[in-house]
Amino acid sequence: MIRIAAIVAVIVAGVGLLSMFFFADKGGEDKYAECGSGAVAGDLGGPFTLVNGAGETVTSDEVITGPTLIYFGYTYCPDVCPLDVDRNAAAIEILEQRGKMVTPVFITIDPARDTPEVVRDFAEAMHPRMIGLTGSIEQVAAASKAYRTYYKAHPPVDGEYLVDHSTFSYLVTPENGFLEFFRRELTPEQLADKIGCFVDQI
Known part of the structure; x- marks a missing residue:
């Protein structure tokens, strides 16, 4: 029994040390605890290379230069995407009125139809201030994989098709990377409040 207790104590101590290392390595994310940051298993977010509305190849470092709210969708989406992106834009406006600047970003998951000009006009x-991004099928897939988003196109009918996809919005910063994801059920005011909490801690 003594030996088992000793082994358990070592395991507990090890977990504690790993937790300390994790938070230290992630730049002290515990400072965002009051913002209700949700736990996410493993890393989320990361570098990407895409194409902006001007047809220029850009990296995530060039896009994420401050607090940034990212949404993955597609411009031909009949209902969900326009509502979600409009909600995000409204939250950005509320934050701007409060003196907090956050950049909204729209990344398409339908690069076959969403050309640079299309995402530019949509954004x-x-x-x-919204940045619209597209890219090759491989570039979009890589960006989606980094943020663990899901999308799958339906078979075309008369040349038209819908795309099933996840609907989270992601708050990231150049200093800390991914901070939090937000569900579509939030109102613009609720989203602005949640984002504002994180921005205040930066």
């Missing part, structure tokens, strides 16, 4: 219609 500009949603918010004047």
Whole structure:
């Protein structure tokens, strides 16, 4: 029994040390605890290379230059995407009125139809500071994989098709990378409050 207790004590101590290392390595994420940061298993987010509305190849370092709210969707989406992106834009406006600047980003998961010009026009219609991004099938897939988003296109019918996809929005910063994801059920005011909490801690 004594030997088992000793082994358990070693395991507990090891877990504690690993936890300390994890939070230290991630830049002290515990400072965001009051913001209700949800636990995410493993790393989420990461570098990507995509194409902006001007047809220029850009990296995540060039896009994420401050607090950034990222959404993966597609411009031909009949209902969910426009509502979600509009909600994000409204939250960005609320934050701006509070003196907090957050950049909204739209990344398509339908690069076959969402050309640079299409994502540019879509993003500009949603918010004047929104960045629209597309890319090759491989570039989009890599960005989606980094954020662990899901998407799957339906078989075309008369040349048209829908794309099933996840609907989270992701808050990231250049200093800390991924901070939090948000569900679509949040109102613009609720989303602004949650994002604002993180921005205040940066």
